[in-house]
Amino acid sequence: MIRYRLGAGATSVRWATSPVHEVVSLARLLTEPRRHPVFHPWLRRRRQRLAGLDLSALTDFMADGAYRPDFLDPTPPTSDPTFDEGMAALLAAPVEQVHAELVDATARLEPTARRRLLDDPARTRADAAAAVRRLWRAAVEPEWPSMRQALRAELLDRAVQVNREGLRAVLPRLHPSVTSDGDTVTVESAVDVETDCPDGLILVPSLFITDRVQCTTSDHWSPAICYPATGRYLWSAPATPRSLDRLLGATRARILAALTTPLQTTVVAHLVSVTNPTASEHLTVLRDAGLIDSTRTGRTVTHELTAAGRAVLDAAPTHR
Incomplete structure (x- = not known):
């Protein structure tokens, strides 16, 4: 279980969008497209945009459900950050954080490839950021206005629900694995982690995840939970x-x-x-x-x- 310990009530939770998260989640989707048939028509229409893109610096440690390092997905600095603001946060991730997360993320790689990524974490971070930018420009940036509108509509809907019914009633609707008990938000997980949220917990809707939540517990970011947004009509x-x-x-x-x-x-x-x-x-x-x-x-x-x-x-x- 992952347990987030909050302060008092809904004031300890804020909602935000993250264009960088959408790009990184799309990259993971591209490593396992059969798992998400809802995106197949969208991906087919963008086959030419995606053809030939070198995303290996981003996807090398994403296949087969491997741990996705938190430094790739920085917590949104504001409720509606720009892509460049998110990229600045990614590139500012401390080298020691990048190395520590790569140790886990590269565990399944063959030794030579793993050593290459671990020996120069600053370069690994820069190469991954360059791949994020390539995928943003090719596939996400042209459609970000609609995506952003869908995500902002999600935030507005959730704010109305929380004001009307309270946070505890709304959290399980984000995903069945998420529950709230008193001042603790719990996410079902194979790992056992407890983290304090002195500056609050950030909830981030995502258009490119469908069957899971993604949790950030790094000491270097504010804690966050990314969950499947309801704006699926972008795809079908x-x-x-x-x-x-x-x-x-x-x-x-x-x-x-x-x-x-x-x-x-x-x-x-x-x-x-x-x-x-x-x-x-x-x-x-x-x-x-x-x-x-x-x-x-x-x-x-x-x-x-x-x-x-x-x-x-x-x-x-x-x-x-």
Whole structure:
């Protein structure tokens, strides 16, 4: 078990996003893609972007469920850090921390490869950071606006739930392995660790983990738990109520259901298998009907449900 000892109540917990965590989790996903079929369509569409990327400095010690060193995944310094802020924290990880974590992370490697990584931990850290940056630019940065919106929507939803029901009621919903008892948050784990959280515990939703939580207990970072976010509609569209098919048409109904998570136009088009111009036409109709809002930042347009759109979805009685 991993036990996090908190201070008093929900004030000892804060929520944050982490673009670096998303990149590192995607890297691990690429070492075991069969385990996560929900991502297969997304990965197929990005095959060209990912082809030829040298990620070995990042994935060498990730295969077969090996321990992922904490220095790769620094605790977010703020609730909504930039990728560069996260990278600065990664590169600032103390060399002694990097070496200590690599001892465990490389235990399954053959001796020559292990010695190469352990003999120069500063270089190992720099090489891993360079691989993180390559994967960010190739696959995550182009879609970060939608991902960030989905994660921010998750944080808002959880904040509302905690205010309404209390932290103890909400924690088990993050993942079945997480529970709360008094001032202690417990995560089921094969390791036995207790850690104090003098500056609080950070909860980080992740779009690229599905069946586990990832815990940080390093003395060099604030303790954190990364858990599967609910914004899965970035990868596959949810089922839609049959009644909405008849009311709105099948494509618009699917778009409306997908926008439970805020999404960019290109992501919407991929989810419902239409061209970008066709998606834009459907989105315009839904916006004119007052069911969605659209926000432009530069050349990026992000769409999300209005209160009326949520009411329409909530009122639909049956799903496929």
